[in-house]
Amino acid sequence: xxxxxxxxxxxxxxxxxxxxxxxxxxxxxxxxxxxxxxxxxxxxxxxxxxxxxxxxxxxxxxxxxxxxxxxxxxxxxxxxxxxxxxxxxxxxxxxxxxxxxxxxxxxxxxxxxxxxxxxxxxxxxxxxxxxxxxxxxxxxxxxxxxxxxxxxxxxxxxxxxxxxxxxxxxxxxxxxxxxxxxxxxxxxxxxxxxxxxxxxxxxxxxxxxxxxxxxxxxxxxxxxxx
DNA sequence: GCCAACGTTGGC
DNA sequence: GCCAACGTTGGC
Numbered sequence: 001x002x003x004x005x006x007x008x009x010x011x012x013x014x015x016x017x018x019x020x021x022x023x024x025x026x027x028x029x030x031x032x033x034x035x036x037x038x039x040x041x042x043x044x045x046x047x048x049x050x051x052x053x054x055x056x057x058x059x060x061x062x063x064x065x066x067x068x069x070x071x072x073x074x075x076x077x078x079x080x081x082x083x084x085x086x087x088x089x090x091x092x093x094x095x096x097x098x099x100x101x102x103x104x105x106x107x108x109x110x111x112x113x114x115x116x117x118x119x120x121x122x123x124x125x126x127x128x129x130x131x132x133x134x135x136x137x138x139x140x141x142x143x144x145x146x147x148x149x150x151x152x153x154x155x156x157x158x159x160x161x162x163x164x165x166x167x168x169x170x171x172x173x174x175x176x177x178x179x180x181x182x183x184x185x186x187x188x189x190x191x192x193x194x195x196x197x198x199x200x201x202x203x204x205x206x207x208x209x210x211x212x213x214x215x216x217x218x219x220x221x222x223x224x225x226x
Numbered sequence: 227g228c229c230a231a232c233g234t235t236g237g238c
Numbered sequence: 239g240c241c242a243a244c245g246t247t248g249g250c
Binding site: 118 | 234235236237238
Binding site: 096097098202203 | 242243244245
């Protein structure tokens, strides 16, 4: 279920959801375990550094190659984002509490890496930014949507999404394998990627990065592939 | 509230 | 297509 996917057809409908002020705080007991900053997330260095008015950086995964889920193609690449009106889309389909809580922590204008997953060449393809903070993910109520959640009620939606806007492609694609090489080296040397969530929280589709992680990855653009 | 069974993620 | 990692479900 918690496929990250985005669908081109689900493109941003920023004004469809009504008053944006309705962020529900009334979580069910089972959901509380995934709160941002709780003990289960303390291990990522990014979550430690947040909460001090520092703007956060993010990494968000999406599948760039076609794959059918309940008969619907869940492909959504950075090229697909760039092709949207205003180069903007809603990031729907997140069905994991930790990932959802990170979506809810995102602030306007924060930057996120667009990560290509489950594909021939996984890695970071480009940059986007948050242009609308968390609001209810409409796909949870759509019976024919692959991410339909019959347990979610309209008056208390479980799942959230944000709107993202394309910023730019990476100057060069940064492959997962290269990031992993640095991660492993940094575990020994104490370098910036030593705790990167991509490796320490393997399956999390929306994840925070520290400024140091973010800047280090940007610096890789200027280097030859390693 | 434990924990085995199950389902999903996503690299390889 | 395989399968390890790991989140979720549900019986007890």
